[in-house]
Amino acid sequence: MDTFEIFEVGPRDGLQNETTSIALADKVRFIDYLSAAGFRRIECGSFVNPTLVPQMADSAAVFAAISRRPAISYAALTPNMQGFKAAVAARVDEVAIFASASEGFSQKNINATIEESFERFKPVIEAAKRYGIVVRGYVSCVTDCPYDGCIDPEQAAKVAARLYSMGCYEISLGDTIGKGTPERISRMIATVAKQVPIEKLAGHYHDTDGQALANISASVALGMRVFDASVGGLGGCPFAPGAKGNVATEAAVRHLLAAGFESDLDLEVLDQSADFARKLCGKPNGSPVSLE
Ligand code: HMG
Ligand code: MG
Secondary structure, three states, X not given: OOEOEEEXXXXXXXXXXXXXXXXXXXXXXXXXXXXXHOOOEXXXXXXXOOOOOHHHOXXXXXXXXXXXXXXOEEEEEOOOHHHHHHHHHOXXXXXXXXXXXXXXXXXXXXXXXXXXXXXXXXXXXXXXXXXXXXXEEEEEOOOEEOOOEEOOHHHHHHHHHHHXXXXXXXXXXXXXXXXXXXXXXXXXXXXXXXXXXXXXEEEEEEOOOOOHHHHHHHHHHOXXXXXXXXXXXXXXXXXXXXXXXXXXXXXXXXXXXXXXXXXXXXXXXXXXXXXXXXXXXXXXXXXXXXXX
């Protein structure tokens, strides 16, 4: 039977754009819930400029307080060496660097052109190799950019291929503003997959237009098996105005189970963690999630 994996990004992407400060103890409880649900990889925080993303400012304290399980990789975003050093000190299992397929978002998100961002990532990848820490790569705005509009699939492929050739073990393709349609997402993946093997690609779909589940189906049809998601459908990016949350993990899992895939996630704990996450963010139970 065919399987899939959800890379749970709720504690990072899910919470980063919440304007109300969430207590450290609640973030830790949230991640401990997710560990119990059976995820193999959980993105728990970011080592970025805390004045730009205040909700992630306590990431080091989060990593110090979670109850780690040996089979789980606890991940964080590290845009530069300053972030990487902080991540190493926090005993992060894996890090992610994040580039953009569009110049507009690259500039707004990380204050660098695409080319400059690669210069910053190089020493991070080299240092990570020395520490034995694997590096994941994100490409944002793979179909649409809030500043530059529609993005040519070749541009997404170029950035993904560069990250892959630099040493990222997996490339997550971000529909940052949730405007991709199955047809455009398919075209983009088919173009990227000419340069990066499909089994090294993941889909990261925000659900602004309610297309994320259809985009997952389209991706699965092309052979993709890893998807980023946030329990409760939380998420957004401070630099992507109007973007809604990531696809809700509990909806994505049920969608893929209904399509005949297998998962060893504990659905009961998963639903409890989604309820917990929504309460943390003051959202009513079941609100943004379209369960089938
Ligand atoms: P910069 O301004 O170019 O960096 O920022 P700088 O080296 O010139 O430093 C400026 C200040 O930032 C200094 O502080 C540094 O210490 C500080 P000051 O002297 O002014 O007090 N600084 C840092 N502080 C903590 N940790 C660091 C760090 N680096 C510099 N690592 C930088 C460049 C990337 C750091 C900045 O633009 C930034 O933090 N941006 C936030 C990026 C972010 O977190 N975005 C959201 C996540 S990405 C996302 O959501 C998309 C994704 O989900 C996929 C998708 O949906 O598409 C992944
Ligand atoms: Mg995102």
